[in-house]
Amino acid sequence: MVDYIVTVFTADLLNATTLNNVHIKLVGTDGESKRTWLMGLKGLASFFRGAESCFTVNCSTSLGKLVLIELDKNHLPLFPEDSWFPAKVEVKSPEGDTYTFPIYRWITDCEVHRFREGTALTIIDDTHPLGRYARQEELQQRAKDYCWHVYAEGIPHCIDAEDPLSLPCEVQFSFTKKTEFAYDAATGLMDLELKGLADYKAKWTDMDAIKRAFWYKLSHIPNYVQEHWKEDAFFSYQFLNGINPMMIQRCTTLPENFPVTDDMVFLSGQGSLTDEMKKGNIFLCDYKLLDGLKANTINGKKQYLMAPLVLLHKRPDDTLMPIAIQLKQTPADDNPIFLPTDSEYDWLIAKIFVRSADFNEHQLNVHLLRTHLLAEVFAVSLLRNIPMVHPLYKLLIPHTRYTLQINVLARVTLISPTGIFTQFTASGGEAMTTILKRSLSSLTYRSLCIPEDIADRGLEDVPNFYYRDDGLKLWDIIHRFVKGVLSYYYKKDTEVQDDPELQKWISDIFEHGFLSQAATGIPERFTTVAELVKFVTMVIFTCSAQHAAVNSGQYDFCGWMPNTPSSLQLPPPTKKGKTSKEKMLQTFPDVNVTVKSMATVWLLSKHSSDSVYLGQYPEGHFSEDTPCKLIKAFQGQLKVLSAAIKARNESLEIPYTFMDPAEVENSVSI
Template sequence: MVLMKKNVLDFNDFNASILDDVHEFVGKRVSLQLISAVNVDPAGESTLSVTFDWDEDIGKIGAFLIRNHHHSEFYLRTLTLENVPSQGDIHFICNSWVYPSHKYEKDRIFFTNKTYIPNETPMPLLKYREQELENLRGNGRDELKEWDRVYDYAYYNDLGDPDKDINTESRLNLLQSLDIYVPRDERFGHLKLSDFLAYALKSLVQILKPELESLFDNTVNDFDTFEDVLKLYEGGIKLPKGILKDIKDHIPQELFKEILPNDGEGFLKYPLPQVIKEDKSAWRTDEEFAREMLAGVNPVVIRRLEEFPPATKLDPEVYGDQTSTIRKEHIKNNLDGLTIDEAIIQKKLFILDYHDALMPYLRKINSTSSKVYASRTILFLQRNETLKPLAIELSLPNPEGDQLGVISTVYTPDEQGIGNSIWQLAKAYVAVNDSGYHQLISHWLLTHAVIEPFIIAANRQLSALHPIYKLLYPHFRDTMNINALARQILINAGGLVETTVFPAKYAMEMSSVLYKDWIFPEQALPADLIKRGMVVEDSTSPHGLKLLIKDYPYAVDGLEIWFAIKKWVKDYCSFYYNDDDTLKKDSELQSWWKELREEGHGDKKNEPWWPKLQTRKDLIETCTTIIWIASALHAAVNFGQYPYAGYAPNRPTISRRFMPAKGTPEYDELVEFPNKAFLKTITAQLQSLIGISLIEILSRHSSDEVYLGQRNTLYWTSDLVPLEAFERFGKELAQVEERIIRRNNDEELKNRVGQVKLPYTLLYPTSEGGLTGMGIPNSVTI
């Protein structure tokens, strides 16, 4: 039996180590009892020691009960019964905290790694299977404690007064923020860098943020030159000794050494972001600006332009005339001899469009210190497969009222003088839109937030014995914990996201409102690409899809990953479900899907687009989509944060003033000192430091990360056919990685590396720990 004591995980838990030794000395140990999968024992329970004397009457082993008589909890990783007569070795994959027995009404149970759909479960195990699910669902009334294992729903509401609403999650103060309830088994593991993550984030909010704010009270709040920005990666900032002492007194010494080596000398000295590692200025080129829409940290928004001028879906009765003011005259001379109609027919025009998403919020956002536009950017696909930006439209609501429409200005590329300075600013305003949308929608909403209801519903309705639970379990790891931490420190009112991203106090409201556009089946990569007009169906192309931009790194690599996942899921599901009728009669599976739609994503319960989950095809597509969101999609929008946005001028998150008008001092400054004016417009120094500190933490892999195609145990199932299929899946992913490396070395593929010499590695399946810019973890772990 492999277990760990609590004190292994804690920075210091005196009571756990001393009292457990006392209990062991007086003979109070851990008791276990085997449960037969074939015979019912009418005589009731008996307690056996960890070394079992074999009784032939027990027959096939199905589970064991465990009772903890220790003072504190321990983590039970596995139990293996070796040389069981006529059964060989029997494996129990536990991965669970076992608390003292007085914390539970019933003893803890763990099943073997055998897999059963409900109606095939051996009769003696049925009551334990059902009882365990009842325990995990809880009673919906009691306040949940650390040792509870209950999965349930509560609304996140940090927009009003959550403590007055019994249906919402209570707000904890900052000192309690790491104690927010999640089921104990969902908390981070002891090797995980995220143990440090939790303390690092808390320290960032509780200590560093206020100390930095006080430090910057008496200093200029801007970078004056790009050289000033580069100093962050060369010498860092030396903190006053008083601040160092405050930090040292409030966090564990292990963490102090981790985030403040050399006693704080050169504190806030950041690793050099990859986007400026080879070339310090290539990020400013139009080529790189466009390339990052296909191979950057947010490559999931660009779409094909199908009508000109670009259309709007905003209600004209509420928002007036929102028609784009981009005209043929702005772009007609940059289409390689094509007319606009010809370029649209030939599928050569694309758009990065944040107009409709942001316009309803601009008046609110611009009442804060942010000064933001809603943007539309039109791009042309050139013969070498790169995109050329043609025009940027920046729009504001009419100052006389929303119903009067917008005031818009269109900017076009200019390589000289003040025209170039204005064009660089226009691109910066687009980057601000893209950064905020990325963080709040592409990243938080469309991966972290939407996946959590699937996790809760699965734990409430699918037994650990269920094949679909075993399929999806690796893709749930750590997500509830990181989301709980985010709700307390990152996305909370006054939290780090509001501090560093332009929607400020409207961030969560905007994210919640845009959830109305979420459609689960469209999160499948092929469906998403079809919706955005980035592929066309073509029976002669691999998987029946033809990319309109052949060199679209996210899509090229992503489709290979997607179809590898789908093949694995199909092989797995087909083993347990021979036909659709078996699936329809699977009571746990149907309960899971019903609860997911009606409670987990209850706002969407009446939507007609939900798969019915009545066929194997539905099940395969559904599980593939869940795995894709939790693994590859999250990797694509998370682990590139520091490589691309660690250099704030490349991806500013805030704009603090509008485009300068001719005849103003700001315009004169733009003429005379264009770089200084640029830096005074984008994210201020303080917000940059906090933001870079945050994304450096969030872009790291833990040392014990488990990547797509891997499991943390060889014995996760006893069924050989799924094990063989999983082995094939791992080999296919290794081949995908080899092909990605070859593509990155192909100089004909201009979008793979770009002028910044940053290869697209975000969908490499594997990685080492740390800040690598590659690797697909199984789940949303950070």
């Protein structure tokens, strides 16, 4: 007889405990053990939350190298069936070898569940018949659990789930996340002390009334926004370091539909647009994606959503300033080009229409499509096509945490026919789907890779561009980490080419995420290790750093409504000299629209207490020394970058914290 020492680790999570009987079977290259009841000295406490319990499994002979374990549980007569969350199982063999079996998932039934030994294996390296069989069986079950669904034609496909409870348990929120999110969602207006205004369908009558609604939960940045929102310098700053740094690009030739002249922007012939463009000092923001849309109707009133063009100039002192705004795409006598030399409220209302357009562009294209929906595609394809034992699964699964549930919630509560965004934004209704379709059709792989995106937009040397500075450093750190891990498992390009699971993963992403549009530049298959490394880097960057950059500051920059109105209810001026403070107040969204939007961006900016930040891997999916050392090196580099960002921010009037690794979550979870 030989003994195997089995140690079972139950996760330290709320409700992770089971009072059911747990059984195990060890399966090795030379045989398998009997199904053994794991009963120890701790009794029912053996599988309490956070417990580490040891057991002995007797076998007549050695089982050889362990390949997998089988776990199942069944309830006692007086106890109901419950859910259990084992973290991992460690087995010490009679030969002195220790095998680790990562689990990190809920077991909710009495079925047999198989888990592979922790060594990462591609299908090429997984040569044992038992391993191959378990691999195939796992993916067959996953294909049933994670099905594709077409939410709307022309946008990325999603998980087939009507509500969070219809998702597999392993991808649902934890009890902590679920409770906190539900509480915050239910009490958002109350927490902001806005409950009495939520149904008030009147216009704002003065700025002091808006301030009284906004006074609560102010920190440095929201307070700064309230004080400086009218200023040209702050208006321009937000194109670089606000929540939408994706619109601005260097302008080398004026668009034909934006007929700005030298006399408009340079007084007394003191400059030339042509000369300034040659020097690289002119920048453009073009919201053409919003052109021709049918705006929403809110509180029975037609809303207005423009597709503006904005010209900016970098001055000799490196400040970026707006010099011209055209609110519609087609030049016309009733579509004037607004200038800083216009009257105070003509110029201010033009900037307000730009900021409202930016809100809608940001929420649907930059935020929803380019982070949430793509992250969901990456996750569903991973879960359908890549088994737990595969190195790609181990590398990417932390970056899918909570993504499926938060997106299901978004479809139910935000963008559904009765959702908050549908009801209270200018782009709600049919315009929403049009924007998403246009956004996907114009999306490119290069624009998802920050080094190429920055180069393509000509922004390599723009001063005080912290999104670029921090983002490029983060991309480089992530890329080196991904390259180290994947190069350990794929030594040659042919190994990538010959991995059918890997190829099915990217093939599904191309088909279901980018609707087989070759013009996007998204690869249909991988041919080299370098291609794989770049794409996986983009996936991790999108799910972590990019999402943080366009999500975390939503309340900071959008909480003060005049800075970023979700909708506007009067048309833009067709002639100069007609706008007043009173006209501006009448243009702003109604009180209920304002406070509902404020509460929503506050909720979407909140981290939960169980958030997991970039580089933290509490679930030990990798067991080999090399990837574990690479993870530690990755964490060290992120700490160095975080310290550098914090040091820089000490001297900034507005600290840029959104891409500080210590503030960036691993996944799209909010």
